[in-house]
Amino acid sequence: MSIPEFSRVPDSPYSDDVKAVEALAQALAAVDFSYEGIRGLLGEGPFAALARDHVVPARHRIRQVLGGEVAARPGQRRLAGAVELFMLGGGTSQEGLDAVLGEGAFETLRALNLIEEADGRWVSAVDLTPHAADDGTELWVASDLGAHQRPGALKRDHVLGIGQASLTLAQFTERRPVRSALDLGTGCGIQVFHLLAHAERVTATDLSERALAFTRFNLILNAGALGLDPSRLGDRVELLRGSLLEPVAGREFDLVVSNPPFVITPRREDEDELYTYRDGGLPGDQLVSELLGALPGILAPGGRAQLLGNWEIHEIDAEAPQTGPRQDQRDDSQEPRPAWDARPRRWIPATADAWIIQREELSPEEYAETWLRDASQQRDPEAFEAASLDYSRDFASRGVAAVGFGMIWLRRPEGEAALRRFEEIGHPIQQPVAPAITAAVEAHDALERMDDERLRAAHLTVAGDVTEERHQRPGAEHPGVILLRQGAGLRRTELLSTEAAGFVSACDGELSAGQILDALGALLEWEDEGPASDLLLHIRRLVGHGFLELTARS
Numbered sequence: 062m063s064i065p066e067f068s069r070v071p072d073s074p075y076s077d078d079v080k081a082v083e084a085l086a087q088a089l090a091a092v093d094f095s096y097e098g099i100r101g102l103l104g105e106g107p108f109a110a111l112a113r114d115h116v117v118p119a120r121h122r123i124r125q126v127l128g129g130e131v132a133a134r135p136g137q138r139r140l141a142g143a144v145e146l147f148m149l150g151g152g153t154s155q156e157g158l159d160a161v162l163g164e165g166a167f168e169t170l171r172a173l174n175l176i177e178e179a180d181g182r183w184v185s186a187v188d189l190t191p192h193a194a195d196d197g198t199e200l201w202v203a204s205d206l207g208a209h210q211r212p213g214a215l216k217r218d219h220v221l222g223i224g225q226a227s228l229t230l231a232q233f234t235e236r237r238p239v240r241s242a243l244d245l246g247t248g249c250g251i252q253v254f255h256l257l258a259h260a261e262r263v264t265a266t267d268l269s270e271r272a273l274a275f276t277r278f279n280l281i282l283n284a285g286a287l288g289l290d291p292s293r294l295g296d297r298v299e300l301l302r303g304s305l306l307e308p309v310a311g312r313e314f315d316l317v318v319s320n321p322p323f324v325i326t327p328r329r330e331d332e333d334e335l336y337t338y339r340d341g342g343l344p345g346d347q348l349v350s351e352l353l354g355a356l357p358g359i360l361a362p363g364g365r366a367q368l369l370g371n372w373e374i375h376e377i378d379a380e381a382p383q384t385g386p387r388q389d390q391r392d393d394s395q396e397p398r399p400a401w402d403a404r405p406r407r408w409i410p411a412t413a414d415a416w417i418i419q420r421e422e423l424s425p426e427e428y429a430e431t432w433l434r435d436a437s438q439q440r441d442p443e444a445f446e447a448a449s450l451d452y453s454r455d456f457a458s459r460g461v462a463a464v465g466f467g468m469i470w471l472r473r474p475e476g477e478a479a480l481r482r483f484e485e486i487g488h489p490i491q492q493p494v495a496p497a498i499t500a501a502v503e504a505h506d507a508l509e510r511m512d513d514e515r516l517r518a519a520h521l522t523v524a525g526d527v528t529e530e531r532h533q534r535p536g537a538e539h540p541g542v543i544l545l546r547q548g549a550g551l552r553r554t555e556l557l558s559t560e561a562a563g564f565v566s567a568c569d570g571e572l573s574a575g576q577i578l579d580a581l582g583a584l585l586e587w588e589d590e591g592p593a594s595d596l597l598l599h600i601r602r603l604v605g606h607g608f609l610e611l612t613a614r615s
């Protein structure tokens with residue numbers, strides 16, 4: 062019998078022995094190796110610290126449980142042993158492993174290539190962490206051990222576990238039923254597990270063979286929760302090795318998600334290996350620009366993509382189409398810094414709809430520090446200094462003033478592209494944010510089909526999460542500032558004129574927008590149509606951003 066692809070990749074979990082993977086799943090379930098089980102065992106504080114990769118409080122608690130210093134429920138000592146092994150970098154004997162996970166566990170773990178010998182003890186070769194998805198599905202996810210679980214800098218082909226970026230992408234992904242979905246740069250497979258809940262078939266790609274081996278292992282380990290038949294994995298999941306869009310050239314998908322290796326990394330002539338989990342090997346932000354340019358080409362008509370990315374914000378926009386004086390004749394000291402979106406705007410083909418939300422902006426120094434620490438490069442002070450200098454020179458060579466990070470939404474429209482939104486939202490938003498994105502896109506599409514006459518005929522209501530806030534100087538007759546606030550979704554705030562506030566307060570679905578405008582005009586004695594057309598523009602914006610909703614009568 063042939064060995065299925067990616068089922069026996071060296072230095073990765075093996076998944077060719079399905080029975081052994083199933084035995085491990087049973088052993089984990091038997092000790093309640095679950096999100097809630099471990100939270101209950103560790104307590105809120107140590108559990109939260111562990112999620113931030115701070116292991117000390119969890120280790121302390123586990124030692125107390127194993128040493129009998131604190132009361133533990135029956136079975137919790139075995140769970141403590143499993144947590145120590147798979148999450149805290151602890152080691153034990155062959156008998157110890159069997160005592161924790163049941164008879165035969167040692168053989169099973171060996172067969173799956175999950176343990177290795179270190180200083181006469183058996184330690185886990187992988188991190189295994191329970192993950193509770195937003196829809197309640199409980200999973201176990203194997204990935205490479207993190208910096209907090211093993212000494213030294215990370216491996217160059219490190220397979221990431223579930224990080225904040227993975228969750229951000231999962232929460233940004235629209236969970237609409239689709240026939241085909243692609244996860245580009247799958248890592249441990251986290252996005253695939255979520256996609257299986259609403260996509261008939263999922264394709265996962267990665268440059269790293271090890272990443273695909275982890276994904277395959279995780280799929281089989283969680284086959285029950287994911288509704289997969291391990292012997293017929295190929296019916297629903299396809300794993301392809303290759304760079305970026307190369308393995309799926311010529312194909313189309315209804316949905317593409319990606320947390321690509323976008324981290325800007327100084328390129329060096331004597332470059333050895335890359336940190337493939339985050340670095341695509343191209344200079345500056347070229348990987349993101351190339352991906353945004355090409356990605357709409359693999360979307361089916363109406364297909365959408367959601368991805369994460371970052372972009373350099375340059376002191377001078379050297380690539381901008383020239384209208385004024387030539388670049389070398391301009392007095393740049395007078396020029397304001399180009400907008401953050403000047404470059405990303407140009408990367409997206411004119412045929413695609415796009416919405417980019419910049420969530421964060423870092424100075425070049427903050428950016429370098431973040432990513433050097435991410436790979437624990439500060440553990441070697443000399444290398445850290447050299448790498449910091451490389452970053453400074455690299456950013457300076459392109460005049461980088463800052464680096465923006467955010468979420469990117471793309472669509473291949475069925476007709477002409479009409480949606481282009483580039484905005485900065487730095488405040489906390491509701492998670493998962495995807496339903497708000499879907500609703501905003503639906504509102505945008507509905508408004509596109511409405512001329513002003515149809516909008517005037519529409520009946521509107523105020524969305525359930527919206528409140529009004531009035532600010533007034535003590536003793537003033539009228540409020541100086543009226544704000545409309547969203548409690549959910551993107552949690553926007555909108556400044557209203559007195560007329561707009563009057564309009565919104567009458568939106569209970571009874572009167573049409575035109576009738577409300579006419580009534581306002583009569584009340585406020587507008588001459589001709591007064592500010593009605595400006596107000597109509599504002600109403601479009603309020604509907605587009607979800608403050609007002611079109612009712613079925615519209």
Ligand SMILES: C[S@@+](CC[C@H](N)C(=O)[O-])C[C@H]1O[C@@H](n2cnc3c(N)ncnc32)[C@H](O)[C@@H]1O
Binds near residue numbers: 220222
């Ligand atoms: C930031 S990780 C994302 C992992 C996972 N999808 C998540 O959401 O956490 C990026 C992944 O892209 C892969 N990768 C790196 N270079 C690639 C390339 N040129 N083409 C495809 N995948 C690549 C890495 O191996 C890694 O698994």
